[in-house]
Amino acid sequence: MNISVQEMVDKFYQVLKKTGFTDERAALCARLFAEATRDGVHSHGLNRFPMFIKQMQSGNTDIHVVPKQVGNLGIIEQWDGQMGVGPLNAHFCMDRAIAIAKEHGLGCAALKNTNHWMRPGAYGLQATEADCIGICWTNTTQFMPLWGSLARKVGSNPLVIAIPREDGPVLLDMALSQFSMGRMGLHRERGEQLPVPGGYDSKGNLTRDPATVMGDGLALPIGYWKGAGLSLALDLIAALLSGGKSAYQIAQLGAEVSVSQVFIAFDMETTLAQEDRQQMVDEVIRDLQATEPIEGHTPPRYPGEGMLNKRKESMGNGIPVDPVIWEQVLEL
Amino acid sequence: MNISVQEMVDKFYQVLKKTGFTDERAALCARLFAEATRDGVHSHGLNRFPMFIKQMQSGNTDIHVVPKQVGNLGIIEQWDGQMGVGPLNAHFCMDRAIAIAKEHGLGCAALKNTNHWMRPGAYGLQATEADCIGICWTNTTQFMPLWGSLARKVGSNPLVIAIPREDGPVLLDMALSQFSMGRMGLHRERGEQLPVPGGYDSKGNLTRDPATVMGDGLALPIGYWKGAGLSLALDLIAALLSGGKSAYQIAQLGAEVSVSQVFIAFDMETTLAQEDRQQMVDEVIRDLQATEPIEGHTPPRYPGEGMLNKRKESMGNGIPVDPVIWEQVLEL
Numbered sequence: 001m002n003i004s005v006q007e008m009v010d011k012f013y014q015v016l017k018k019t020g021f022t023d024e025r026a027a028l029c030a031r032l033f034a035e036a037t038r039d040g041v042h043s044h045g046l047n048r049f050p051m052f053i054k055q056m057q058s059g060n061t062d063i064h065v066v067p068k069q070v071g072n073l074g075i076i077e078q079w080d081g082q083m084g085v086g087p088l089n090a091h092f093c094m095d096r097a098i099a100i101a102k103e104h105g106l107g108c109a110a111l112k113n114t115n116h117w118m119r120p121g122a123y124g125l126q127a128t129e130a131d132c133i134g135i136c137w138t139n140t141t142q143f144m145p146l147w148g149s150l151a152r153k154v155g156s157n158p159l160v161i162a163i164p165r166e167d168g169p170v171l172l173d174m175a176l177s178q179f180s181m182g183r184m185g186l187h188r189e190r191g192e193q194l195p196v197p198g199g200y201d202s203k204g205n206l207t208r209d210p211a212t213v214m215g216d217g218l219a220l221p222i223g224y225w226k227g228a229g230l231s232l233a234l235d236l237i238a239a240l241l242s243g244g245k246s247a248y249q250i251a252q253l254g255a256e257v258s259v260s261q262v263f264i265a266f267d268m269e270t271t272l273a274q275e276d277r278q279q280m281v282d283e284v285i286r287d288l289q290a291t292e293p294i295e296g297h298t299p300p301r302y303p304g305e306g307m308l309n310k311r312k313e314s315m316g317n318g319i320p321v322d323p324v325i326w327e328q329v330l331e332l
Numbered sequence: 333m334n335i336s337v338q339e340m341v342d343k344f345y346q347v348l349k350k351t352g353f354t355d356e357r358a359a360l361c362a363r364l365f366a367e368a369t370r371d372g373v374h375s376h377g378l379n380r381f382p383m384f385i386k387q388m389q390s391g392n393t394d395i396h397v398v399p400k401q402v403g404n405l406g407i408i409e410q411w412d413g414q415m416g417v418g419p420l421n422a423h424f425c426m427d428r429a430i431a432i433a434k435e436h437g438l439g440c441a442a443l444k445n446t447n448h449w450m451r452p453g454a455y456g457l458q459a460t461e462a463d464c465i466g467i468c469w470t471n472t473t474q475f476m477p478l479w480g481s482l483a484r485k486v487g488s489n490p491l492v493i494a495i496p497r498e499d500g501p502v503l504l505d506m507a508l509s510q511f512s513m514g515r516m517g518l519h520r521e522r523g524e525q526l527p528v529p530g531g532y533d534s535k536g537n538l539t540r541d542p543a544t545v546m547g548d549g550l551a552l553p554i555g556y557w558k559g560a561g562l563s564l565a566l567d568l569i570a571a572l573l574s575g576g577k578s579a580y581q582i583a584q585l586g587a588e589v590s591v592s593q594v595f596i597a598f599d600m601e602t603t604l605a606q607e608d609r610q611q612m613v614d615e616v617i618r619d620l621q622a623t624e625p626i627e628g629h630t631p632p633r634y635p636g637e638g639m640l641n642k643r644k645e646s647m648g649n650g651i652p653v654d655p656v657i658w659e660q661v662l663e664l
Contacts, residue, residue, distance in 0.1 A: 073438075073599070074437030074438065075437045075438040076437040076438050078603075103406075104406040104407045104436070105407045106405075106406065106407040106408050106438060106440055108437075108438055133573075145623075146620060146623060147632060148625050148626055148631065148632045149623045149626055149629070149631075150624075151623045151624060159562075161562070163565065163569065163572070170564070170568060172561045172562060172564075172565040176555075222558045222559060223508075223553075223555050223559060224510075224528055224554075226506050226510070226554045227554060227555060229504045229506065229634075229635035230493070230504060233635060237465055237598075239612055240465065240613070241598060241603060246615070249612075266408065266440075266569075270405045271405060271410075276575075277572050280571055280578055281572070283580060283581075284567070284568065284580045288478060288485055291478060291481045291485060292481060293481050294536040297480035300479060302564060303561035303564060
């Protein structure tokens with residue numbers, strides 16, 4: 001079953017309005033959820049929407065609250081998300097980073113006390129639409145072990161790096177776990193092993209079995225000790241710059257709320273001539289695309305290439321949706 | 333055989349002076365090489381020093397040339413390293429990033445046409461000594477494959493994140509390959525397999541055999557497709573911000589020269605109260621250090637912990653050195 005992007009935006013908008021969102025905030029939130037789905041990120045798009053609405057209806061989130069500025073350190077602004085709507089808070093702060101970058105070349109907004117931002121890549125794409133390089137990350141609760149132990153100590157801390165390009169941006173949008181829960185769930189449903197180890201069993205043995213990892217096992221950081229170290233470093237920076245909570249402090253809350261995020265934008269209009277930089281990036285991408293795959297493998301892709309292909313398909317044929325979930329949304 | 337830190341600095345300084353370095357540049361360069369060795373990074377300290385001097389003597393590098401500013405984009409400065417001395421160019425640019433950060437909270441210097449910076453972590457530590465968070469990275473030549481292919485397409489692009497802390501900084505200093513060549517060489521010498529897959533054999537099978545990877549195999553990016561994507565993103569940013577060469581363009585040169593680097597500093601003096609942030613970071617580190625190791629494993633460590641331990645030992649007992657290499661240095 002396929003739904004046009006516009007139809008999805010409109011439906012999400014209606015539901016958000018009914019939930020009490022103001023016009024402007026409903027429109028932005030609807031667009032973010034629909035664009036995630038359009039680009040193939042169903043887990044943080046359509047498939048998450050019913051749960052998101054339920055959370056908004058629960059009354060635990062003030063859906064009208066906006067970030068409050070708590071510090072101005074020159075090129076770094078500090079914002080308190082006041083536990084408001086995660087995607088709207090994140091979008092607001094990347095906007096601030098872009099605005100500072102447009103004036104000074106480089107800008108940063110650090111955000112504390114915010115909620116799940118849904119699709120991480122959205123805020124990277126937001127930067128590229130303003131012809132900026134965007135870098136952003138969020139911390140999460142403690143989720144993965146350090147090398148040599150089985151205690152959950154570091155977050156999966158999704159990291160986004162987005163680079164503007166005329167033919168479509170380069171978009172790295174990755175959690176620091178080797179596989180997302182969504183991806184592991186898909187493999188488990190199909191009864192397939194993961195292509196590479198995705199975590200530990202309860203005894204600390206590496207395993208490719210998604211059911212084991214998702215059961216009493218533990219997800220694996222990319223690069224073992226290296227990803228754990230990167231996660232820790234990003235966590236500390238997010239908490240330090242925003243004055244917000246670390247993964248450790250979030251874990252004490254018992255639920256993944258009040259996370260800390262960093263948004264950085266580098267304005268590209270002021271750097272190299274548009275032509276020169278376009279040429280450099282295109283050359284790199286052509287080189288990658290000319291790579292011969294290993295027999296039986298799909299051709300190697302640059303980060304964001306799969307997303308852009310999905311987007312093109314969705315724009316042409318509508319977004320393929322799970323009819324059960326779409327039905328749920330229609331009933332909201 | 334142990335050498336005191338001061339003796340090593342003095343000896344390096346003498347050799348650099350004899351090679352034609354001016355006082356100030358010889359002193360800085362000697363300190364960087366000696367501190368790398370003091371902190372346990374022999375591969376980019378003492379063990380590299382004879383080769384470094386040979387390169388300086390070859391006449392291919394103008395040892396007196398300093399970076400030339402080619403762009404001022406507000407908070408981002410662009411510098412041309414003019415193919416000068418890598419560690420001195422890098423130190424200069426982190427100094428610029430720190431100076432901008434001291435004025436504006438955040439600063440960035442992008443450097444093109446430079447040479448190998450030796451120990452990546454040095455420039456992160458430099459930032460922490462000025463009470464800044466330091467982030468820096470370099471691109472390299474094409475070195476590792478994308479997921480699904482066996483062609484060398486992305487660099488190992490070492491990434492550094494350093495966070496100031498009273499009891500010693502947190503220092504993430506990592507190449508995006510799962511193992512450095514040095515580490516793989518050690519395992520090979522001892523006839524040991526790597527603890528986790530470190531690369532591919534010539535047919536594209538993952539292998540833990542260091543000799544295979546270092547022979548006609550290929551090194552593996554951390555997290556497979558994820559590290560390859562991160563490497564590509566860092567490469568593009570370095571080339572875009574500096575106006576310098578991408579890994580692809582470096583590979584066309586046939587030697588790893590004229591690399592591009594990015595140096596970012598966030599001033600911490602202006603953010604949270606010193607006390608609050610110290611407490612947050614210490615709390616996170618205490619939590620990690622309280623982690624129970626898996627039976628037979630050494631206790632989990634935070635990034636930089638091993639380095640600080642080595643430093644303490646070196647300061648107390650002198651730096652343990654390979655006598656053959658030390659002899660080579662004495663003869664320079």
